[in-house]
Amino acid sequence: MMVLTVARMVWTEIVRKRLFWTTVALTVVFLALYLFAVQRVSASAGSDNPLDDPLDAYLHRAVWLSIGLYMANLIVAYLAIFSAAGTISSEIESGLLLAVLPRPIRRWQVYLGKWLAHTVWSGLYAAGVYWAVVGIVRVRTGLPLDPSALWRGCGVFELIPCVLVSLMVLGSLFLPTLSNGVMGTLLFGIGMIGGFVQRVSAAPTMSKVGFVTSLIIPTNADYYRMFYEALGGSSLPPIGAQMSARFGPFGGGPVPNNAFLVYTGLYIALCVGIGLWRFGQRDL
Amino acid sequence: MTAVIETRRLSKQFPNGRGVHDVTLRVEPGAVYGFLGPNGAGKSTFVKMLAGLIRPTSGEAQILGFPLGHLEARRRLGYLPELFRYQDWLTAEEVLRFHAKLCRLPAPVAERRITRVLADVGLSQAAHARVRTFSKGMQQRLGLACALVAEPQLLLLDEPASALDPGGRRQIRELLAELAAAGTTVFLNTHQLEDVESVCTDVALLIDGRVRAQGRVDEILHPEPVWEFDVGGWSDDDEASVRAALEALPGEAGGGRIERIERVERLPGDAVHRLQVRLEDAEQAAWFNALLMAGGLSVYRVQSKQRRLESWFLDWTAEKGGSTP
Structure with a gap:
């Protein structure tokens, strides 16, 4: 109950501080531009250079899905990072928590309430953008997509904001808001570069670099698994893997296995657990 | 009778060597206890320990018979921090409603208390205004209203009048006197010596993290006529x-x-x-x-x-090498 009271306050803040409507408005602009681009390219592909090979036609459409989801991945990541970067630190800096924590509420309830609020907010946003992108590609290009595969993809996609929110709420216990935001952005960037390196080079060393960066920050690896799932890769493993390989750093290359998804879950749990423990110990 | 606040050799040692050391004091029910000291003496650290925001490194303390930080202790105390801010995207009434929820007040009781405390601190007219439009003095009043909303048995006030004009300070003094008359115990950490003189029954002086003097205000102010x-x-x-x-x-x-x-x-x-x-x-x-x-x-x-508390304060801070506020 107290967790929800704290979470509701965060949601009120998101709405009252115009973060919600600003995000919605700019997302509509992004989706409109994306729709426009998909529509134009889809129309030109159909008239000027018809794709006779069904696999080529499928991949051509799927490229647009990979572009859309990759952009959605970036937007969702930055939203999660900057929404949650100051959730504890800014309230310590301003003195807001000094008035809240002496109330008869346990510190873990405050921490969990904030984590829950940002996770739900970023998660809902991620789901909205994901389905909007999928819907645009499906409707405008006719790309055949399996609903159950799309749901699996959506589930994996939700891990990305969840990881970042968990990391940022934890980071906000140790770093000021700006430093925490920079830390989150750089870590996310490191994960991306690691994934790129792994996919553009066949050298084992590069593969190890990608693996290590995905352990440090699993978001990029989760993105690849999400894209693989969304295209139905896990339903048709051999074909899925082949298709996935065609998208290069935006969706191709090695796909993280189920053990990695478990690792992501443990990563989230560890971040939340450390945060709960540390917040309970911290002097304000 | 159980003391409202009782500390025995309560200490908080920070890595830089500062903090509070071996503070032993007892605040009786209904007292208005003034806590004085020069800047950096450790007064706010002590109050934060009482509020459960800082963990002591040693010593013992109880609030209303409960250990520091205990939920029951926190349920019965109201705290106004020295440096604070409330959610400026909310109205004054919404801030108080949030705090009433944190205190688990039933909704009808909460609404009644919110109306009452807003009137007590002179903010009834601003109940529906966003906090971001408030002056510093109004925010200070809102802070006091938040501290009072759950009808606490103990009120911990850290510099409650620092941002108020003379009229506002007088109003707060009158409010504290009313609360004391109604049986609320007040622990007042302040630099406003005249506030301590006019409303406090007891006083302690903290210098370099240690209590150097404490006693009843009337005894300090009238030692020898x-x-x-x-x-x-x-x-x-x-x-x-x-x-x-x-x-x-x-x-x-x-x-x-x-x-x-x-x-x-x-x-x-x-x-x-x-x-x-x-x-x-x-x-x-x-x-x-x-x-x-x-x-x-x-x-x-x-x-x-009449001896002024200021001279008592200055005598002690000069004698013990403390700086003046």
Whole structure:
């Protein structure tokens, strides 16, 4: 109950501080531009250079899905990072928590309430953008997509904001808001570069670099698994893997296995657990 | 009777060596306890420990019979931090509603209390205004309203009047007096010595993290009654003759012995001297007045001199090497 009271306050803040409507408005602009681009390219592909090979036609459409989801991945990541970067630190800096924590509420309830609020907010946003992108590609290009595969993809996609929110709420216990935001952005960037390196080079060393960066920050690896799932890769493993390989750093290359998804879950749990423990110990 | 606050050798040691050390004090129910000290003495650290925001490194403490930080203790206390901010995207009423929820007040009780405390701190007209439009003084009042919303048995106030104008400070003093009269115990950490003088029953002085003095305010302010006499026509010869007259007394004057003339000073720009004489009561003052008149002196003004808390504070901080506020 107290967790929800704290979470509701965060949601009120998101709405009252115009973060919600600003995000919605700019997302509509992004989706409109994306729709426009998909529509134009889809129309030109159909008239000027018809794709006779069904696999080529499928991949051509799927490229647009990979572009859309990759952009959605970036937007969702930055939203999660900057929404949650100051959730504890800014309230310590301003003195807001000094008035809240002496109330008869346990510190873990405050921490969990904030984590829950940002996770739900970023998660809902991620789901909205994901389905909007999928819907645009499906409707405008006719790309055949399996609903159950799309749901699996959506589930994996939700891990990305969840990881970042968990990391940022934890980071906000140790770093000021700006430093925490920079830390989150750089870590996310490191994960991306690691994934790129792994996919553009066949050298084992590069593969190890990608693996290590995905352990440090699993978001990029989760993105690849999400894209693989969304295209139905896990339903048709051999074909899925082949298709996935065609998208290069935006969706191709090695796909993280189920053990990695478990690792992501443990990563989230560890971040939340450390945060709960540390917040309970911290002097304000 | 269970003390509202009881600490025994309570300490918080920070890595830089600062903090509070071995603070032992007891605050009785209904007391208004002033907590004084120069900047950096550790007053806010101590109050934060009482509020459960900082963990002590050693010592023991109880709030209303519960250990520091215990939920039951926090349910019964209201706290106004020194440096605070409330959610500026909310209205004053919404901030109070949030705090009432955190205190688990039932909704009807919460609404009644919100109306009451907004009126008490003079913010009824601003109940529906966003906090971001509030002046610092209004925010301070809102802070006080938040501290009061759950009808606490103990009120911890850290510099409650620092941002208020004289009218606002007076209002807060009156409110604290009302709360004390209603049985609320108040722990007041402040630099406003006149606030302590006017509302506090007890006081403690913290210097370099240690309690150097504590006691009842009336005992500190009236340790030995001193009376002032503004006298015209005074000369050095008069001082000698008055002292001689006092020496010649049989030992009793007005029911007790007049100890001595403590100080004689000429008031600036005037031919008037001010004598400070240690006397036991008004009867002795009347007797001494008659002595002066009999000596052919004009007495313009007679007044009991009250010791100010400021001089007590400055005496201690100077003696112990503390800086002044």
